[in-house]
Amino acid sequence: MSAVIGQSGHGGTVDTTGHDHDMAHEHHGAPHGWKRWVYATNHKDIGTMYLVFAFTMFMFGGVLALGIRSELFHPGLQFFNPQLFNQLTTMHGLIMVFGAIMPAFVGFANWMVPLQIGAPDMAFARMNNLSFWLLIPAAMMLVGSFFMPGGAPAAGWTIYAPLTLQMGPSMDAAIFALHILGASSIMGSINIIVTILNMRAPGMTLMKMPLFCWTWLITAYLLIAVMPVLAGAITMTLTDRHFGTTFFNPGGGGDPVMYQHIFWFFGHPEVYIMILPAFGIISAVIPAFARKRLFGYTSMVYATASIAILSFIVWAHHMFTTGMPVTGQLFFMYATMLIAVPTGVKVFNWIATMWRGSMTFETPMLWAVGFIFVFTMGGFTGLILAMAPIDIQLQDTYYVVAHFHYVLVAGSLFGMFAGFYYWAPKWSGRMYVEGRGKFHFWTSLIFFNVAFFPMHFLGLAGMPRRYADYPMQFTDFNMMATIGAFGFGLSQVYFLFAVVLPMLRGKGAIAPQQPWEGAEGLEWEVPSPAPFHTFETPPLLNAAGTKIIGAAPAGSAGH
Amino acid sequence: MVDERRSKANLRLALILASIAIVFFVGFIAKMAFLG
Numbered sequence: 397m398s399a400v401i402g403q404s405g406h407g408g409t410v411d412t413t414g415h416d417h418d419m420a421h422e423h424h425g426a427p428h429g430w431k432r433w434v435y436a437t438n439h440k441d442i443g444t445m446y447l448v449f450a451f452t453m454f455m456f457g458g459v460l461a462l463g464i465r466s467e468l469f470h471p472g473l474q475f476f477n478p479q480l481f482n483q484l485t486t487m488h489g490l491i492m493v494f495g496a497i498m499p500a501f502v503g504f505a506n507w508m509v510p511l512q513i514g515a516p517d518m519a520f521a522r523m524n525n526l527s528f529w530l531l532i533p534a535a536m537m538l539v540g541s542f543f544m545p546g547g548a549p550a551a552g553w554t555i556y557a558p559l560t561l562q563m564g565p566s567m568d569a570a571i572f573a574l575h576i577l578g579a580s581s582i583m584g585s586i587n588i589i590v591t592i593l594n595m596r597a598p599g600m601t602l603m604k605m606p607l608f609c610w611t612w613l614i615t616a617y618l619l620i621a622v623m624p625v626l627a628g629a630i631t632m633t634l635t636d637r638h639f640g641t642t643f644f645n646p647g648g649g650g651d652p653v654m655y656q657h658i659f660w661f662f663g664h665p666e667v668y669i670m671i672l673p674a675f676g677i678i679s680a681v682i683p684a685f686a687r688k689r690l691f692g693y694t695s696m697v698y699a700t701a702s703i704a705i706l707s708f709i710v711w712a713h714h715m716f717t718t719g720m721p722v723t724g725q726l727f728f729m730y731a732t733m734l735i736a737v738p739t740g741v742k743v744f745n746w747i748a749t750m751w752r753g754s755m756t757f758e759t760p761m762l763w764a765v766g767f768i769f770v771f772t773m774g775g776f777t778g779l780i781l782a783m784a785p786i787d788i789q790l791q792d793t794y795y796v797v798a799h800f801h802y803v804l805v806a807g808s809l810f811g812m813f814a815g816f817y818y819w820a821p822k823w824s825g826r827m828y829v830e831g832r833g834k835f836h837f838w839t840s841l842i843f844f845n846v847a848f849f850p851m852h853f854l855g856l857a858g859m860p861r862r863y864a865d866y867p868m869q870f871t872d873f874n875m876m877a878t879i880g881a882f883g884f885g886l887s888q889v890y891f892l893f894a895v896v897l898p899m900l901r902g903k904g905a906i907a908p909q910q911p912w913e914g915a916e917g918l919e920w921e922v923p924s925p926a927p928f929h930t931f932e933t934p935p936l937l938n939a940a941g942t943k944i945i946g947a948a949p950a951g952s953a954g955h
Numbered sequence: 956m957v958d959e960r961r962s963k964a965n966l967r968l969a970l971i972l973a974s975i976a977i978v979f980f981v982g983f984i985a986k987m988a989f990l991g
Contacts, residue, residue, distance in 0.1 A: 519965045586972045590965050620972055624980035631980075632987060643987055658983070 426928045434529075437521035439506045440926060442528050444823070446503030449531055451892070453495035456539065458885050460488040465847075465881040468874045471866055481864035482550035483542065489553025490570065493670070494577045495535055497808050501673040502527075502584050504815055505612045507823060509588060511919040512606045514597025514944075516931045519590040520583075527583040534576040541566035541573075552862065554663065557644030557655040560633050568637070571630045578623040585616035585623075592616075597918070597934045598948045603697070604941035606917050607690065610697050611676030614704045618665045618672075621708075626662040629655060653718050660711035668707045670804060671771075672700060674811025675742060678764050680917070681814045682746050685761035686753025687914035692745040699738035699745075706735045716784045717791045725784040732782035736775065743772055758912070759833030763814035766841050770810065774802025777852070792862070795855025801848045813837070813891075818915075821907035824899040825925030832894045839887040846880030916942040 426432060426441075436442050463484050467476050476484065506524065510517055518524045541548040546564025549555065560567055592613045596605070632643040633655070642648025644655040683690045690696065712720060712728045746768055755761070777799040781787050790796060813836075821827050850873035859870045866874065898904055907924040918937075921944045922930050934948040 520969065582973075582976050586969050589972060590968050594961065594965050594968060620976050621979065624976045625983055627980050628983035628987075631984060641988075654987070658987075 435525070436528075437517070437525055438928060439510050439518045439521070439524065440823070440928065442518075442524050443503045443506030443508075445528050446499050446506055446531075449528070449535070450496050450500035450503060451896070453491055453499070453535060455888070455892075457488050457491035457496055458888060460484050460491065462881060462885055464488060465878040467864055468866070469878040470875075471868055471871055473865055476864060478864045479550060480547065482552075482862060483548040485862055486550050486552055486555075487538070487542070487548050490538060490549075490574075491535075492804075493553060493666070494574065495531075495538065497670045497804065497812075498577075498581060499531060500812055501612075501615075501670070501808075502581075504608075504673060504677070504812070504819075505584075505588055508819060508919060509591060509609055509612060510595070511822075511922065511926060511930060512609050512917055513592060513595065513600050514918050514931045514935050514937065515591055515595035516929065518587050519595055520587050523583050524587055527580045527587065530576050530580040530583075534573040534580070537569045537573040537576075541569045544569060554656075554659055555630070555633070556659070557633060557636070557650075557652040558646065561636050561645055568634065571634050574630055575627055578627045581619050582623050585619040588612055588616040589620075597931065597937060599937040600918075600941045603694065606676070607679035607693070607696055607700075608673070608676030611672040611679075611700050614700050615669050615672045618669050618704050618707070622662040622665045622669075625658060626666075629658040629662065653715070656715050656718060657711065660714045661708070663714065664711045665704070665707040667800075667803070668703055670808045671811075672703070674767070674808050674815075675700065677811045677815035677818070678746060678767055679742075680915075681760045681764040681818050682749050684818070684912045684915035685758060685764070686750045686755050688749055688753045689916075690745070691748035691751075692741070695741055696745055699741040702738040703735060706731065706738070710735065713782055713784075713787065716787045729782055729784045733779060736779055739775060743768060743775075754914075758817075759828070759830060759837055760814045760818035760912075762834060762837045763810050763817060766837065767807065767810040767814060770802055770806030770841070770844070774799055774807060777802065790855055792860055793855035794851040794859045794861055797861050798848050798851035798855060801851075805848070806844055810840075813840070818912070819919070820899055821911045822919055822922075822924050822926055824902075825907050826899045826902060826904040827907045827911065828895050828899060828904060832890075836887060836891045836895060839890070840884060843880045843883030843887055847877050847884055848880070850874075850876045850880075916940075918942070918944065 426438070427435075432441065433445060436445065463476065464481065467474055467481055467484075506518065509515075544564065544566040546566060549560075549563060549567050549570045551559035551563060551567070555567075555570065592605070592609055596602075602610075632641065635641040636643055636645050636650070642650040644650045644652045646652060679690055679696060710728055710732045712724065713732045716725060716728075746764075757765070777795070781790060781796065781799055817828060817833050854870055854873050854877075857870065859866055909923050910920045911924070912920075918931075918935070918941075919926070921935075935944040936946040936948045937943065938945050
């Protein structure tokens with residue numbers, strides 16, 4: 397794609413960050429006060445707001461999770477009645493998926509994509525602002541639904557019909573919130589795709605882009621393809637509830653199983669939406685701390701695209717127990733297993749990158765290695781669940797809960813922590829305290845496994861999910877899981893107070909421009925903290941697209 | 956600093972992507988409503 401990105405046009409001197417000194421008077425640095433954040437159009441500010449928002453929602457969703465685990469510490473009903481318990485599980489899922497993981501990755505994308513491709517900002521800065529600020533009313537509606545008549549939605553995060561057709565007004569609030577969050581995601585995706593395809597610095601060809609940009613490009617396409625499908629499903633739910641249609645209401649000839657098909661046509665790609673950007677982060681961190689170039693870059697790109705394409709043809713593996721022809725079960729079973737191939741390509745490439753590398757284990761690398769360890773475990777249980785005969789036994793048990801938490805907590809979240817420790821020195825200009833980072837990692841890893849590993853046994857023994865009570869024989873493993881969950885939660889509180897807040901307050905050692913000796917990429921070519929404006933003038937890159945060697949000549953056509 | 960030609964290219968691509976999203980949204984509902 398040809399490109400002519402703006403040039404200084406007046407012969408100004410340009411430093412290696414692409415900052416035009418003679419134009420400095422036109423840019424007054426960061427605005428001050430509340431206007432800086434409310435009217436923010438700078439990708440770094442918006443990225444920061446996304447990350448703060450996502451962490452806030454993560455803590456709120458975590459409190460709901462601890463409510464669930466408190467109730468399950470003992471058999472019998474301790475704190476919550478079953479209806480409220482179902483509200484907790486539903487809202488925990490909705491908030492973590494739509495309020496925490498997805499916005500957090502958009503925050504990473506806002507911060508890093510323009511920096512990594514040498515772009516001055518996102519393509520549509522004002523739309524970027526709107527995408528973020530739409531999250532706030534949506535989050536308020538979701539969280540506020542607890543205080544509506546009948547309480548919060550309690551139909552599970554999948555909001556299955558016909559349960560959704562029978563619930564109180566909070567379901568309408570949740571549907572509206574999901575519409576808004578979907579619109580925000582679609583706008584964010586459009587912004588990311590246009591930025592990556594049209595705004596790359598001259599010489600930054602697609603196959604020279606950092607893997608994080610590639611994974612986000614593919615994720616953004618996935619979002620544009622599937623978010624409208626979810627919007628359609630919940631719109632039809634809304635019309636069933638209020639406007640007399642019967643899309644999913646069997647009382648009028650509708651089909652609730654059709655809702656499940658539509659939801660999972662969105663839902664399974666959504667799983668990859670939540671994991672592909674983490675793959676990109678891990679693909680940046682491991683080469684940096686192994687001090688080797690990423691093994692099999694091209695195969696990583698194709699593997700990512702393959703995973704995305706395959707994610708569209710596996711949705712019904714979530715529905716084996718709804719009843720389907722054996723040929724259908726076989727198709728979805730084998731298609732699901734096929735995803736293990738490109739995923740395996742990725743895992744083996746990460747291991748090959750580490751092989752005979754000059755490895756050190758600073759905190760980002762610990763999180764990356766931890767990611768591979770626990771995510772692979774989640775992947776293996778995914779393969780087990782892909783087999784229709786086994787899935788029919790394990791459907792809706794704690795085995796499934798263990799599986800998707802190994803993939804989403806130990807996958808997405810560990811990937812995000814790897815990315816945070818890796819890039820936060822660039823964002824804040826301060827180094828975190830290495831010992832604190834390692835303490836956060838080890839406590840999280842240990843308590844995560846204490847919380848979720850026993851759930852495999854619970855599921856295999858037949859304990860169903862979404863129940864507030866259970867028979868006595870499940871007590872020991874449930875107690876263990878609850879202790880692990882509280883330990884994991886406390887570990888994140890420690891992260892907030894010992895790592896995040898000190899960095900935000902400017903405490904700690906000053907971060908050098910290049911804190912990791914093995915790291916490569918344009919983000920390490922700008923000072924720490926990254927200046928408010930970067931790459932206003934397109935940089936001239938070396939052959940690998942990893943270093944700036946000057947300013948691009950006037951009128952240079954890109955890529 | 957994004958020049959006019961680049962802005963137009965950005966807008967064109969954004970509109971294409973947005974139209975895909977709208978077609979998927981409307982198409983899914985229309986399919987369910989009219990084709991069952």
